[in-house]
Amino acid sequence: MKLLEDRIKRDGKVLEGNVLKVDNFLNHQVDPDLMFEMGEEFARLFRGEGITKILTVESSGIAPAILTGLQLHVPVVFARKHKSLTLVNDMYTSTVYSYTKKVSNEIAISKKFLADTDKVLIIDDFLANGQAVAGLIDICEQAGAVIDGVGIAIEKTFQRGHELIAEKQIRLESLAKITAFKDGKVVFESDQEANNAD
Amino acid sequence: MKLLEDRIKRDGKVLEGNVLKVDNFLNHQVDPDLMFEMGEEFARLFRGEGITKILTVESSGIAPAILTGLQLHVPVVFARKHKSLTLVNDMYTSTVYSYTKKVSNEIAISKKFLADTDKVLIIDDFLANGQAVAGLIDICEQAGAVIDGVGIAIEKTFQRGHELIAEKQIRLESLAKITAFKDGKVVFESDQEANNAD
Numbered sequence: 293m294k295l296l297e298d299r300i301k302r303d304g305k306v307l308e309g310n311v312l313k314v315d316n317f318l319n320h321q322v323d324p325d326l327m328f329e330m331g332e333e334f335a336r337l338f339r340g341e342g343i344t345k346i347l348t349v350e351s352s353g354i355a356p357a358i359l360t361g362l363q364l365h366v367p368v369v370f371a372r373k374h375k376s377l378t379l380v381n382d383m384y385t386s387t388v389y390s391y392t393k394k395v396s397n398e399i400a401i402s403k404k405f406l407a408d409t410d411k412v413l414i415i416d417d418f419l420a421n422g423q424a425v426a427g428l429i430d431i432c433e434q435a436g437a438v439i440d441g442v443g444i445a446i447e448k449t450f451q452r453g454h455e456l457i458a459e460k461q462i463r464l465e466s467l468a469k470i471t472a473f474k475d476g477k478v479v480f481e482s483d484q485e486a487n488n489a490d
Numbered sequence: 491m492k493l494l495e496d497r498i499k500r501d502g503k504v505l506e507g508n509v510l511k512v513d514n515f516l517n518h519q520v521d522p523d524l525m526f527e528m529g530e531e532f533a534r535l536f537r538g539e540g541i542t543k544i545l546t547v548e549s550s551g552i553a554p555a556i557l558t559g560l561q562l563h564v565p566v567v568f569a570r571k572h573k574s575l576t577l578v579n580d581m582y583t584s585t586v587y588s589y590t591k592k593v594s595n596e597i598a599i600s601k602k603f604l605a606d607t608d609k610v611l612i613i614d615d616f617l618a619n620g621q622a623v624a625g626l627i628d629i630c631e632q633a634g635a636v637i638d639g640v641g642i643a644i645e646k647t648f649q650r651g652h653e654l655i656a657e658k659q660i661r662l663e664s665l666a667k668i669t670a671f672k673d674g675k676v677v678f679e680s681d682q683e684a685n686n687a688d
Binding site for chain 1: 520523525553568602
């Protein structure tokens, strides 16, 4: 999605260790108009699949998930993160390790909001090691829900997450695919395709 | 806002201790179409005020804030909650006590995203004791930003939050105003107005 790639080029910052910071339009300050365009794109990709529910994880996944739900007219459920959980009889839970923060969290979704009759679209802001998405997939499997696909705003294609979803034979659609970092700049898959076409 | 009041009547659950649970359309499972209507209503109320930024707190405030930002075409900044914070030179922070969870959290907004030139609309899902909103007001005061108003989805008018915002002489607009609980049901201000008109 060119609009998102251009925005990453313009406003994203590549920090030491090849960490991409997009907190001025995606995960702290959020641009609602960009989210709307992203929601339209996800909806275009997954419309007609009979999606009944969108799943995401708080907090940065919520904006793109809601704008996608707005287009598809389906409810969005966001998993809550907890340091630890007790009394979880009425919740589906999964453990998610964050490589960035080096902590494990439990994510949880109330059993009321996910059923074996659901066809789920998972939406998240980032795909790197894929731990958050793996947690949501685990929760869908516990509920017996069908996962129709995963929609990601920004994917780092060279990290473990991509493979993890491919192994499960789940459809993955990412709006911006980062294949490498070069001289403190982001290289997109689309840049390489453009170069190859030269 | 009749649409929201009707939804609370239909899907809200009043638990022991007069706790209203709206986790099936507002703060765990979210109805994007309802959020859109709420965003339109907030935008109608605050359009023309020269709002430059919407502030909210993760996670339940994000959906209504984004849909309001979409109408007003201004960025949304969501404060992040932390158990404790160190190294906060680049952040505005405030301590927020949750009466529901009986814990204190630090909320934080990066200094990059709030300036003394900003005119702010604060949006949140609930107003009861008003601690989250008070934290956001505190952060705006630290930044020297002007607070144009506070927009709340569901307000319990009889708790401390309402008064707290009135004392600051800040405009408060709530889409559904709960004035009491009676026999395990919600009583709205609009119900009483209707009764008085009989």
